[in-house]
Amino acid sequence: MIVSSFVAAALLLLPSAPASSATGPRPVEPVPPPVAVRADPALLHRAGTQARVPRTVAAPPRLSARSWLVADAATGDVLAARDAHRRLPPASTLKTLFALATLPGLPAERQHTVSEHELRGIGDGSSLVGVREEVTYRVADLWRGVFLSSGNDAVRVLAGLNGGWDATIRKMQATARSLGAHDTRVVSPDGYDAPGQVSSAYDLAVFGRAGLRNPDFARYAATPYAQFPAGRWSFGIRNTNRLLTGADGVRRYPGLLGVKNGYTTHAGHTLIAAARKGSRTLVVSVMNPRQGGAYAVYEEARSLLDWGFAAAPHARPVGSLLPPRAALPARAAAAPQPARSPRSPAAAPPGRPAPGAPPTDAVSVATLPTGGDGGSGDGSLLLPATFVGSAFLAAGALWWVRRRSTR
Template sequence: MDPATLPVRPLPRAPSLPSDLSALSWVVADAESGDVLASRSAHRQLPPASTLKALFALTVLPRFDAEDTHRVRESELSGMGAGSSVVGVEAGRTYRVSDLWHGVFLRSGNDAVRVLASMNGGWRRTAKDMEAVARELGAEDTHVVSPDGFDANGQVSTAHDLAVFGVAGLRNPEFAHYAATADAWFPAGRWSDGTPRWNKIHNTNRLLTGAGGVVAYPGLVGIKNGYTSKAGNTLIAAARRDGRTLIVTVMNPQSGVRNAVYEEARALLDWGFAAAGRVEPVGSLGLQNRLAARWGTDPAA
C-alpha cells in the first residue's frame, strides 16, 4: 500500500489508533502547524450537516459588528427546511448581531442563519461567498447550496475541509468565543409589564457541555456539531492541552452506538495528545500561510 494512503505513520512507541472507529471519514490535525497526524478518507465528499455553519461564520461574522441591531422581516424566515433546528427568532423583533450568532453556534438555529444571510445579501449570495472563502483557504472539496448545512442536492464537504474551517475559526477571536460558549441568554420578547424577557439557551455540542450522557472533554474549545438524516452525525471538535491545540473532524459514524460521534472524537483527541512527537504527519491542511496573512500565526487563546 502507498504510505501516503495510510491513516497514520507511527514512530517507535507511538500509541495505536483507536480500534473501534466507525466514521466514514475523520481527521486529527495539529491546529498550529496544520500537520495531519492521522486521517481516514479525508477527501471523501459527504453531506456536512450543521458543521457547514463553521464556514458560514468564517464568511459572514467579520462583516457585522456584534452590537449592530437588525429588525427581522417575515420574508427572512421563509424557506427553512422541514424539521430545521431553530433558536426562536421572531419576525418584527429586533436582535443584536451577537444574539443571532449565539443562536447559530449554540442552538444551530437555521432561523438565525437565514436572517444573517439576508443581511449579507441573500441566500444565494451567501452560498457563493462561502465557496469563495473555502477556496481562499484551500478547501477545494466543499460545495455550498444551503448555507445552514441543511441537506441539499450537491451540497458536500470533507473531513479535511471541515478541519480547515475549524482551524481558521480558531484564528478569529469572535468565532472562538462563540464556539466555546456553553450557555447564553437569548431574547424572548417582553413580560406583561414591558420588561425584556430572556430564555437561557444551551450549546447542543455534548462534548462541550457534558449533556445527554456524554462526559465533557477536558480542554474542549468547541467547535460545531451537526445532524441530518442524510449526513448522519458530524462534528468539528478542538481541544487544548499542555500548550497544544488539536482539531478533530468526524463524519457519519456507522456503529449505531448512542453518542458515537462524540465518543469517536474523544478517542481521536486522546490519541492525538498521546501521539505528540511519536508519529510523522500523513499530510497537511495546507493553510498556515493563508491564516497568518489573515489573523496571525497562533490559534486564538
Template sequence: MASHVRVSKKAALLALIAATGVSLAPIPAAADGRTAPQPALSTAGEQAVTAPGIPRLPGGLSALSWLVADAETGSVLAARSPHRKLAPASTLKTLFAVTVLPKFSAGAVRQVSSADLDGIGSGSSVVGIQQGRRYTVADLWRGVFLRSGNDAVHVLASMNGGWQTTAREMQQTARRLGAHDTTVKSPDGYDAPGQVSSAYDLTVFARAGLANDDFARYCATARATFPGAGGSTTIENTNRLLAGSHGMSRYPGIIGVKNGYTSKAGNTLIAAARRNGRTLLVTVLNPQSAVPNAVYKEAGALLDWGFGTAGSTQPVGTLHAVNAAYHGGPMRPVAAQATGAETRESSPWRPALVLGAGGAGLAVVALGALLARWRQPRPTGRRGDGG
C-alpha cells in the same frame, strides 16, 4: 474583533503584502525555520504513522471519514478517507461563519422581517427568532453556534445580501482556503442536492475560524442568554463534548467547535481541544455504529490518541492553506467556559492568518476584510432551505 466598520492592522498588512507580490513562507515550518516537507495526504483508507513509542489508533472507529490535526502547525496526524465527499450537516456553519462573521459588528441590530425567515427547511433546528423583533448580531451568532439555529443563519444571510449571494461567497471562501471538496448549496448545512464537504475541508474551516477571536469565543460558549418571548432565556450548546450533556462528560480542554445532524449526513462533528500546550482538531463524519453518542465518543477517542502522541508521531499530510497561530499561556478561557459563562476574554486564540502553499487566495480574504470596513449591511430578501 470582527466588524464591518473597522479592520485589524494585521489584516490590512496581509493585504498590503499580497498586493506587493511578497509571499510568506509555507507552513508548517521546521524548528530551524526552514519549511518542513510534508507527505501527500491520500484520499482514501486509514493513514497514520506506526512506530515504537507511538500509540496505536483507537479501536472501534466506525465513521466514514475522520481526521486529526495539530491546529497550530497544520500537520495532519492521522486520517481516514479525509477527502471523501459527504453531506456535512451543520458543521458547514463553520464556513458560513468564516465568510460572514467579519462583516458585521456584534452590536449591530437587525429587526427581523418575514423575508428574513422565508425558506427555512422542514425539521430545521431553530433558536426561536421571531418576526418583528430586534436582535443584535451577537444574539444571532449565539443562535448559530449554540443552538445551530437555521433561523439565525437565514437572518444573517439576509443581512449579507441574500441566500444565494451568501452561498456563492462561501464557495469562494472555501476555494481561497484551499478546500476543494466542498460544494455549497444551502449555507446552513441543510441537506440539499449536490451539497458536500469533507473531513479535510471542514477542519480547514474550523482552523481558519479559530484565528478569529469572535468565532473562537462563540464556538467555546457552553451556555448563554438569548432573547425569548417572555424575556431572556438560557440556551445550551448542542455540542455535547462542550456542554457535558446527554450522557457525555465535558471533554478536558475542549474549546469548541461545531456539531451537526441531518438524515443524509448522519452525525457530524468538528472538535477542538487544548491540553499541555497543544491544540488539536478532530473532524468525524457519519459514524456507522449504533452506539449512543458515537460521534462524540469517537471524536473523544481520537483527541485522546492525538494528545497521547505527545508530539512523537510524524504527520501524514498538512492543512497547507492557512495557519491559525495560538498566542498565550494557560487555558484560562477553558476554565471560564466550564461555568457556562461567555466573556470577552473567552477566546484562547488571536487572529494570525499566514499564507501557505496554495494559500495565495488568502490575500483576497485579507483584502476582503480591509474592504469590509466600508461595506454596509444590505438588507434584502432571499430564498433557500434550512439546515
C-alpha cells in the same frame, strides 16, 4: 593601496623557513541541520487510515466513522486521517464555513428587527433557536443562536444581512477555496440536506482551525450556555455540542474549545471539535459514525483527541491543513535555512518528495547542499579571483628578482 595589497600577498607566498609552531586547522563552518521532507499531500487522498508513528506509539484508534482527521491546530500538521478527502454531506458543521465567510462583515453590536419574509424558506425539520418576527436582535444574539442551537432561522436572518442567500453561497464557496478546502460544495448555507452539498473531514478540519484564529468565532464556539432574546423577555439556550456541556450522559472533554456539531438524516452525525492540553491544541473532524448510536460521534472524537495528544510529540505529519500556495515546497536551488521546530506555526508545510526520496510511509530526511545553488551567476567571484591571480604574478616576479640579485 591595491599595489601594496598585491605586494603583501606576494610576500606571504614567497618560500620561507619552516614556522617555529604549526598553526591549527581552520575551523569548520557549521553545516545547516537536515531539513525534514514533509509528507506528500497526495497521501491524504489515499483510501484508508494514514498515520506515521514509531512502533513504540499506539496506532490511531479504529473508529466506525466513514471519515475522520486529527491535526495540530497551531502548525496545521495532520497527525492521522481516514479517507480525509471523501466527499460526504456535512450537516450543520457547514455553519462553520458560513461563520468564516460572514462574521467579519457583520458588527456584533449591530441591531436588526426581523421581518416575516426573512424567515421564509427554512427547511422542514430544521433545528431552530426561536427567532421571531418583529423582534429586534443584536448580531451577537443571532450568532449565539447559530453556534449553540444550530438555528437555521438565525442563519437565514444573518445571510439576509450579508446580501442574501445566493450571495452568501458564493461568498462561502470563495472562502472555502481561499482556505484550500476544495472538497466542499455549498448549496444551503445552514447545512440542511440539499442535492450535491458535500464537504470532507479534511475541509471541516480546515474550517475548524481557521475559526479558532478568529476571536469572535472562537468565543461563540466555546460558549456552553446563553440567554436568547424573545422581545421583552429571554430564554436560556444550551450548546448542543455534548463534549462541551457534558449533557445527555456524554462526559465533558477537559480543555475543549468547542466548535460545531451537526446532524441530518442524509449526513448522519458530524462533528468538528478542538481541545487544548498544555501548549498544544488539536482539532478533529468526524463524519457519520455507523455504530454506537446518536452520541458515538462524541466518543469517537474523544478517542481521536486522546490519541492525538499522546502521539503528537512522536508522529510525523501525513499532510497539512495549510492552503496550497503556502504548501508549495521551496525552490530546490534555494540556499539552506535552519530547520524549524516541528511545532512552529511557521513550519514549512508539506510538499512532494524529491526524486529518489524514501517512500511516503517512512520518515524522509533530506540534507540541503551547503553551497547554495552552485554559483551566484552575477560575477561576484570575479574580483577575488583577479586579486589572487595578480598576487601569484607579483610573487613570481619578486622571486625572479631575488634570484638574479643572489647571482
